[in-house]
Amino acid sequence: xxxxxxxxxxxxxxxxxxxxxxxxxxxxxxxxxxxxxxxxxxxxxxxxxxxxxxxxxxxxxxxxxxxxxxxxxxxxxxxxxxxxxxxxxxxxxxxxxxxxxxxxxxxxxxxxxxxxxxxxxxxxxxxxxxxxxxxxxxxxxxxxxxxxxxxxxxxxxxxxxxxxxxxxxxxxxxxxxxxxxxxxxxxxxxxxxxxxxxxxxxxxxxxxxxxxxxxxxxxxxxxxxxxxxxxxxxxxxxxxxxxxxxxxxxxxxxx
Amino acid sequence: xxxxxxxxxxxxxxxxxxxxxxxxxxxxxxxxxxxxxxxxxxxxxxxxxxxxxxxxxxxxxxxxxxxxxxxxxxxxxxxxxxxxxxxxxxxxxxxxxxxxxxxxxxxxxxxxxxxxxxxxxxxxxxxxxxxxxxxxxxxxxxxxxxxxxxxxxxxxxxxxxxxxxxxxxxxxxxxxxxxxxxxxxxxxxxxxxxxxxxxxxxxxxxxxxxxxxxxxxxxxxxxx
Numbered sequence: 001x002x003x004x005x006x007x008x009x010x011x012x013x014x015x016x017x018x019x020x021x022x023x024x025x026x027x028x029x030x031x032x033x034x035x036x037x038x039x040x041x042x043x044x045x046x047x048x049x050x051x052x053x054x055x056x057x058x059x060x061x062x063x064x065x066x067x068x069x070x071x072x073x074x075x076x077x078x079x080x081x082x083x084x085x086x087x088x089x090x091x092x093x094x095x096x097x098x099x100x101x102x103x104x105x106x107x108x109x110x111x112x113x114x115x116x117x118x119x120x121x122x123x124x125x126x127x128x129x130x131x132x133x134x135x136x137x138x139x140x141x142x143x144x145x146x147x148x149x150x151x152x153x154x155x156x157x158x159x160x161x162x163x164x165x166x167x168x169x170x171x172x173x174x175x176x177x178x179x180x181x182x183x184x185x186x187x188x189x190x191x192x193x194x195x196x197x198x199x200x201x202x203x204x205x206x207x208x209x210x211x212x213x214x215x216x217x218x219x220x221x222x223x224x225x226x227x228x229x230x231x232x233x234x235x236x237x238x239x240x241x242x243x244x245x246x247x248x249x250x251x252x253x254x255x
Numbered sequence: 256x257x258x259x260x261x262x263x264x265x266x267x268x269x270x271x272x273x274x275x276x277x278x279x280x281x282x283x284x285x286x287x288x289x290x291x292x293x294x295x296x297x298x299x300x301x302x303x304x305x306x307x308x309x310x311x312x313x314x315x316x317x318x319x320x321x322x323x324x325x326x327x328x329x330x331x332x333x334x335x336x337x338x339x340x341x342x343x344x345x346x347x348x349x350x351x352x353x354x355x356x357x358x359x360x361x362x363x364x365x366x367x368x369x370x371x372x373x374x375x376x377x378x379x380x381x382x383x384x385x386x387x388x389x390x391x392x393x394x395x396x397x398x399x400x401x402x403x404x405x406x407x408x409x410x411x412x413x414x415x416x417x418x419x420x421x422x423x424x425x426x427x428x429x430x431x432x433x434x435x436x437x438x439x440x441x442x443x444x445x446x447x448x449x450x451x452x453x454x455x456x457x458x459x460x461x462x463x464x465x466x467x468x469x470x471x472x473x474x475x476x477x478x479x
Contacts, residue, residue: 029306030329059329081385093379104390105305106347113344126351126394130422136382181323183306187343239322248330249317
């Protein structure tokens with residue numbers, strides 16, 4: 001560690017790496033595990049013309065990443081679903097946002113993983129004979145390539161990388177080691193590895209040695225900046241409020 | 256003649272009877288998710304969620320809901336003893352590579368060859384809404400149960416001779432469960448196994464575009 005604080009940065013310093021037009025990859029799954037404060041920073045600073053790589057297009061109902069679409073900040077989306085949020089759906093259908101093609105989730109995950117692991121791409125059998133139908137994706141750059149191995153046909157899907165990746169973890173130390181909780185593990189680590197500059201937003205910043213080595217979900221060398229996000233209690237409230245708003249949990253009467 | 260119960264509940268209840276004790280099951284969003292509420296006593300399955308979990312359990316109380324514990328629709332869930340978390344690529348690999356025994360999936364249309372279409376229809380001239388994990392399931396899960404209403408809101412059959420929509424999976428559906436009938440998809444085509452109590456084979460034929468034969472064991476759906 002070169003300094004006392006190591007990779008811990010204030011959010012303005014870290015997010016200054018995300019100018020308009022950035023190719024940005026973000027950890028999430030239909031709204032879960034999203035880097036809330038970094039998203040709010042993008043909204044406040046109106047960082048636009050972004051190419052967003054994310055597995056889904058967020059959670060509906062004016063929530064975190066979905067707001068980036070509503071604010072018109074996303075020029076292009078690369079993922080598996082254009083309508084998990086109503087905001088992304090509107091941006092897509094109105095023609096405001098480009099979507100060249102839509103990927104099966106496992107294909108997208110392997111393309112990101114290939115990007116993180118230094119591979120050229122992934123060979124994927126899913127969707128062969130379906131997703132290569134002429135005219136299905138008119139904005140696609142080039143027809144999907146295939147390769148036959150042992151009598152079976154696979155798509156050759158190129159690796160996905162980003163100029164900046166933003167992931168969300170539970171806690172991190174100044175070396176950049178990140179620990180995740182439960183289903184927010186997702187592919188945050190793969191996304192961290194696929195970004196040239198990676199920001200980890202966490203609920204707690206803990207001293208080096210706090211996270212047991214076997215519980216490090218994303219090793220520090222894959223992270224460039226650690227920023228303080230909402231506390232776990234604040235995050236629980238954020239999600240419970242949204243779940244109540246969407247009718248997924250009953251409201252709690254104020255005591 | 257029309258069934259009296261909520262069609263979604265009929266489908267979910269009938270799907271639940273199709274699950275086998277001990278198997279690993281993935282439920283799609285919508286009606287399939289409701290299936291978990293109707294498991295018969297003594298049938299315990301391991302529910303898989305594509306965001307990265309085997310063994311999730313019921314919804315928690317509001318104040319017990321954990322923002323880092325949700326299913327593939329981002330509804331809050333609990334984790335049962337024996338649950339296992341995995342990363343996304345692993346979870347999708349499990350789907351692709353045969354580690355999930357059965358998946359119940361919604362559908363826009365299914366046809367008599369067992370082709371399922373559930374990810375896209377044309378809206379404003381564009382294919383919409385998206386694929387998610389559906390194609391991975393159709394590719395790799397040996398038993399796909401298509402759970403859908405028998406007809407659309409205009410009364411048109413969603414059980415087609417051949418669907419023109421982009422497919423989610425080719426020849427992947429093994430069982431079709433609607434609010435009116437249960438079909439098995441066989442090499443010889445669709446076989447009508449059950450109809451909603453009170454409905455005849457002719458009633459089913461009248462609302463079904465696809466060709467089908469009738470099983471020797473044809474009988475009423477045990478959901479009344």
